[in-house]
Amino acid sequence: xxxxxxxxxxxxxxxxxxxxLNCTYSDRGSQSFFWYRQYSGKSPELIMFxxxxxxxxDGRFTAQLNKASQYVSLLIRDSQPSDxxxxxxxxxxxxxxxxxxxxxxxxxxxx
Amino acid sequence: GAVVSQHPSWVICKSGTSxxxxxxxxxxxxxxxxxxxQFPKQSLxxxxxxxxxxxxxxxxxxxxxxxxxNHASLTLSTLTVTSAHPEDSSFYICSAPGAGRGYEQYFxxxxxxxxx
Numbered sequence: 001x002x003x004x005x006x007x008x009x010x011x012x013x014x015x016x017x018x019x020x021l022n023c024t025y026s027d028r029g030s031q032s033f034f035w036y037r038q039y040s041g042k043s044p045e046l047i048m049f050x051x052x053x054x055x056x057x058d059g060r061f062t063a064q065l066n067k068a069s070q071y072v073s074l075l076i077r078d079s080q081p082s083d084x085x086x087x088x089x090x091x092x093x094x095x096x097x098x099x100x101x102x103x104x105x106x107x108x109x110x111x
Numbered sequence: 112g113a114v115v116s117q118h119p120s121w122v123i124c125k126s127g128t129s130x131x132x133x134x135x136x137x138x139x140x141x142x143x144x145x146x147x148x149q150f151p152k153q154s155l156x157x158x159x160x161x162x163x164x165x166x167x168x169x170x171x172x173x174x175x176x177x178x179x180x181n182h183a184s185l186t187l188s189t190l191t192v193t194s195a196h197p198e199d200s201s202f203y204i205c206s207a208p209g210a211g212r213g214y215e216q217y218f219x220x221x222x223x224x225x226x227x
Contacts, residue, residue: 031214032214032215034215034216036218041223042220042221043204043218043219043220043221044155044204044218045218046215046216046217046218049214049215088154088155092214096214097143097145097208097214097216098145098157098160099145099155099157099216101154101155101156102154103153103154104154
């Protein structure tokens with residue numbers, strides 16, 4: 001069974017710090033990796049995606065992918081209280097839009 | 112990014128009745144849409160893939176006769192929960208693929224269904 005695992009948290013970080021969120025996946029055929037942010041009672045919002053090994057930066061966010069170790073991470077620099085949300089990792093296999101979601105990590109940024 | 116809308120945003124219905132939820136792609140065409148269900152404090156679970164002009168593909172364990180999906184046009188997919196029961200109360204979210212090569216999906220705002 002293909003699985004995507006995340007620490008449920010909550011992960012608490014002070015305002016201005018770097019938040020590091022991790023995700024591991026079981027299927028070596030996975031090709032595209034996504035990070036979504038979901039506020040309570042709302043639907044997921046795409047933060048960024050990555051499909052090549054290494055780092056990808058977008059503003060305060062950096063996604064890191066290591067296919068050999070089968071993990072993907074999201075770094076949030078200069079964390080703000082408005083970043084407090086659940087962060088979902090999603091993975092697809094080759095040539096498909098079908099996502100497998102992790103259970104999400106709840107992030108709390110303390111003012 | 113692509114914009115996906117859902118209607119209604121919330122609905123309360125009595126047990127045994129049916130409820131229809133609409134999902135629209137507003138500024139793009141979507142031959143495929145996805146329907147998810149999310150229970151409190153759980154992640155999204157894919158229910159089915161909606162295909163324009165053909166039958167939906169349901170995930171294992173999802174009753175296709177209970178959750179009717181119709182993809183009537185390139186911008187509209189509907190999910191009808193038939194003979195709803197309290198255990199069907201959940202947050203239903205649709206999504207559509209973006210136009211990029213990264214296989215990203217864009218989610219609608221969701222529909223909160225409460226069955227009394």
